[in-house]
Amino acid sequence: MSHFIRRQRYLIDFTVASLARRKGKNLGLLGVYTLIVFLLASVMLFTQALRQEAGLLLQGAPEVVVQRMVAGRHDLIPADYLERMGRIRGVAARYGRLWGYFYDPAVQANYTLMVPRDRDIADGEIIVGHGIARTRGLGLGDFIAFRASSGTTFSFRVADVLAADAELVSADLILVNEADFRAFFGIADGLYTDLALEVRNPQEVRKVAEKLTVLLPDTRPILREEILRTYDALFQWRQGIVFVLLAGSLLAFVIFAWDKASGLSAEEKREIGILKAIGWETADVIRMKFWEGALVSLGAFLLGYLAAYVHVFFFDAALFAPVLKGWAVLYPQFSPQPYVDGLQVATLFFFTVFPYTVATVVPIWRAATTDPDAVMR
Numbered sequence: 001m002s003h004f005i006r007r008q009r010y011l012i013d014f015t016v017a018s019l020a021r022r023k024g025k026n027l028g029l030l031g032v033y034t035l036i037v038f039l040l041a042s043v044m045l046f047t048q049a050l051r052q053e054a055g056l057l058l059q060g061a062p063e064v065v066v067q068r069m070v071a072g073r074h075d076l077i078p079a080d081y082l083e084r085m086g087r088i089r090g091v092a093a094r095y096g097r098l099w100g101y102f103y104d105p106a107v108q109a110n111y112t113l114m115v116p117r118d119r120d121i122a123d124g125e126i127i128v129g130h131g132i133a134r135t136r137g138l139g140l141g142d143f144i145a146f147r148a149s150s151g152t153t154f155s156f157r158v159a160d161v162l163a164a165d166a167e168l169v170s171a172d173l174i175l176v177n178e179a180d181f182r183a184f185f186g187i188a189d190g191l192y193t194d195l196a197l198e199v200r201n202p203q204e205v206r207k208v209a210e211k212l213t214v215l216l217p218d219t220r221p222i223l224r225e226e227i228l229r230t231y232d233a234l235f236q237w238r239q240g241i242v243f244v245l246l247a248g249s250l251l252a253f254v255i256f257a258w259d260k261a262s263g264l265s266a267e268e269k270r271e272i273g274i275l276k277a278i279g280w281e282t283a284d285v286i287r288m289k290f291w292e293g294a295l296v297s298l299g300a301f302l303l304g305y306l307a308a309y310v311h312v313f314f315f316d317a318a319l320f321a322p323v324l325k326g327w328a329v330l331y332p333q334f335s336p337q338p339y340v341d342g343l344q345v346a347t348l349f350f351f352t353v354f355p356y357t358v359a360t361v362v363p364i365w366r367a368a369t370t371d372p373d374a375v376m377r
Contacts, residue, residue, distance in 0.1 A: 033296065042320060065197075065222045098115040098193050293357040
């Protein structure tokens, strides 16, 4: 075993020296290879970070949201629907929610107004997201006026600003109390935007949803896991768009790498002939060239992935963030939390390192099995 390891080490030393003799060509290949790995890894890392962020943020969401449908559209739901549900086994809590959208012509952006359950807000006061505070230049104690659809102008005092680290979901959020919300949107007492249910056992969520469709046939239950799947599909779609945009660069690199790996220059053929003439075995020549391809591809993978990690988690993926996060007037500013998916790393490694390494074996095998005199000629 120790003899085998020493032999491989000597082959690697000779391979590194051989690469250094053609450093200009090999550095060019390494640079292009690293750039391609960097682009692919950046997209994969940032997309996975967004998925993780969405999953963490939705952990506190209710397991089931019930919406009333009228003519195929979402409509306000009466409070007596809570009573009509009866006592569904497994439901730990049920309550009505109030939320809606308001378009602010001052910044040409939509705000989300919501009545929170876990904090009290005084009449005439609001709590705004960090994105709104930044865009409108608001601070504690400032006043802001909104014109409702009824034509009445409402003035609110900013009581607090939501934390900046929650900006991914709260950039356009405004929290108000129930009385101000109903007055602003003209919603009568006894009506809610939708209903929320919390289920004790996660295994019973779908069963609860099935019972709801029977008890309330004009409603549509939305499960938290369905929202997560929607986010996942959305991020995959955006990731696919970026990959399509990079398709031309990837194809050019594949052609370039395949030409480099599958074709031997006259100097390389002469080197192989000399090695065969001085007593190298065919297997040793193949191993040496295999290590050459492996070192180049592995080095490019490590450099590209490390650069992508720094780009995504230290520079907030500045190259791809607008495409993958989406467009908005109130653009959320947040730093993704470092997360690496082992399966994604293995997939990227397989499709970037393995093909190039294998592509070096076939032409080398042909040259190594040829007579040394014929190769050198």
